[in-house]
Amino acid sequence: MLYKFRLPAFRAFYLLGFVLFASTHPVYSQQPTPYTSFKPGGEWLDTDGKHIDCHGGNIIYVDSLKTYYWYGEHRGVPRGASCYSSKDLYNWKNEGAVLEKGTIETFERPKVVYDATKDQYVMWFHFDGNRYTLAELGVAVSKSPTGPFVVQHHERPNGHESRDIGMYVDPETKKAYIGYAADHTNRTIRMVELSGDYLSTTTNDVDIEAHCEGPGILKKKGTYYLLTSGCSGWTPNPATYYTATNILGPYTKQGNPFVGDAGNNSFNSQPCYIFKIPGYRDAYLYMGDRWNGGGRPDSQYVFLPITITEDGKMELHWYKEWDLSMFTPEREKR
Ligand code: DGJ
Secondary structure, X not given: OOOOOOOOHHHHHHHHHHHHHHHHOHHHOOOOOOOOOEOOOOOOEOOOOOEXXXXXXXXXXXXXXXXXXXXXXXXXXXXXXXXXXXXXXXXXXXXXXXXXXXXXXXXXXXXXXXXXXXXXXXXXXXXXXXXXXXXXXXXXXXXXXXXXXXXXXXXXXXXXOOOOEEEEEOOOOOOEEEEEEEOOOOOEEEEEEEOOOOOOEEEEEXXXXXXXXXXXXXXXXXXXXXXXXXXXXXXXXXXXXXXXXXXXXXOEEXXXXXXOOOOXXXXXXXXXXXXXXOOEEOOEEEEEEEOOOOOOOOOEEEEEEEEXXXXXXXXXXXXXXXXXXXXXXXXXXX
């Protein structure tokens, strides 16, 4: 028997109201309460409420999209590079795996830059075998910031071993450089200039006699600051910074920039990148990994402000919680 179901008008009205309320009210969604600060070393969830799995990477800001993109090692499944996007640096949406490592045995420390000449995103990474003896750089490209990135080639830059990498694009010249832990299991850091399209290394490649992993670079008032960790596997150690007036050196060793670091282990972290936050004066964001002894997918991040003091010293201080109000917006007078 055919049966007609009729909902009285007032019930339909209440049902519609409930559906609208449920779909817009946060209590019915999986998202955690939006963050308004950084909590270094703390639990950091993406907008789906899942642990952010994005280690050893970097952040870029894409002005045309008014969006930050955070790239890093996706240490869970699938192994490779992950990408998260954000409008405020606190709340990150998972954009998924932008490069699956496939047959690459070791894929570490991806760094992405935008190349305006070919309108594409270029990712460099540590390409290796399972015992870190291949020691190469790999490069991949994508037309979109959210991938997919396609591997182009891998190489030993000018014949040198290459493991941990850092990248720096000079905002004035747009030239890009890779600082890489090189030779004799990372006994030194070399700095190599890239071609204009960022797709290959040039022979401008020098030993800058800095020790020895996790290089991060910033520039202030014509001085380059290179921050590096020591070499102790996944265990944190005291960092060292160096300064130079030319990115290719010579560099002068300055010391440990972590102030009041009781554990003498870079606040239990290893550097992976220094991000200059656009729109704020001298806003340098230290990005560090808290590997927790073994590069697990659920290891944490230590993000802290980097200060360059009036007399040109690099300093990092511990904050249990902090936010961007610590920096002066560029348009405001001091
Ligand atoms: C230290 C490096 O910084 C990490 O990226 C990773 O390669 C570990 N060593 C492996 O022990």
